[in-house]
Amino acid sequence: MSPKLIVLLAIFSLQCLLALASDPDPVQDFCIPNPKYGAIRPARFTILPCKNSSEATTDDFVFSSMKSAGNFSETGLATIPVNPANFPGLNTLGMSFVRADLKAGAINPPHFHPRATEITHVVQGSVYSGFVDSSNRVFARVLEQGDVMIFPRGLAHFQMNVGDKPSTVFGSFNSQNPGSQKIPTAIFGSGIDDELLEKAFGLSPKQIGMLKKGLIPKGLN
Template sequence: MAGELFPFLHLLVLLLLTSAGFSDPDPTQDFCIPNTGSTPVDLTQLATYPCKNPTNTSADDFIFSGARSPGKFSKETGFSGLSVTTSLFPALHTLGMSFARADFEPGGVNPPHYHPRATETALVVEGIVYSGFVDSGGRIFAKVITVGEVMVFPKAMVHFQMNVGKSPAVIFGSFNSENPGVVRIPATVFGAGIKEGLLEKAFGLSKEELERLQRKFGPKEGEI
């Protein structure tokens, strides 16, 4: 009996050891600022960049000042979002984290979206925000939160935010990935070029309604 089990146990051990190697390795050095010269960091090519020589780094390399004020607001949503990943802040490389600043005009919304590679925590630093996510079973978890409160959005869960106060609102989000990615639901569904017949049946839309949504969420002139 023991002889019959040995091949099975041997295979099981091999599978366990192999699967253990699938997780991200821990950093082998204190930090690795991509040495790109004067060119911006290309997130798709991070692994090809050498690390900047630590003797040539200074405190300035580890400071980002671009989140002091909001970016440009969308006229349609009243929302401004700044995603701070390695492309803007190279010192984040290999540290497994990034962050974002989100600003809302009164009534402004951050439309449903998700981050395929990260869990997010969202801290309200100003205003009153209706915040929530929907799990894979279709259950919604949502609540109005205010200054000092934090909500967590589990990895790859669709989530959203809306300023329900009468003054501007500000949120700072943090991610457990240096490149969390973002999939915006309206633009992905109606602006990516999915076959019209499929969308008409899936959402019960008329051709005219679908064309209106495609114009609204499709790429604008000059955009890629």
């Protein structure tokens, strides 16, 4: 095989990988799923036929369920994720978003989104925010109202309300299905063998048990 052909194949392969690395570009203005074929399920985002564009209305492109905080967990965090499952107008547009509210002292524990970069905007409050890159370097600071920070795709990031009042954060993703894995739950609440965890973290069986008992009921998911 000639060097020129090898280079061309390498470039083609890279382009294919980049194309697969994000949501596909839409091939029409919008695609409101036709309700007669069922609803989009959050876990799978099954592609459904679009209803005729002439049947679309302004209501298909307006979401009004973020005006107040969602239900708070025991950790003091409330989130309202918005994606094609609850806002069909987003379907095929390659984006989604979330409203997160944190009580004073509450955290959004370290987590990552395997399929999207996130841009987060502090609507109110003071929020310690940051991410860790692949060399384990931490990029973090306290964000105040109006500040914006980016969390690159696939990197662990976190937030903590360091003020004495509730805080509200708005996050936007460049995927309609970014996915989310909370690191504490992924490690201690997923069923990984205890012996491996003990060796990995230098913890005793009792400590592992306490971590599992403390995490799972709190529903960090």
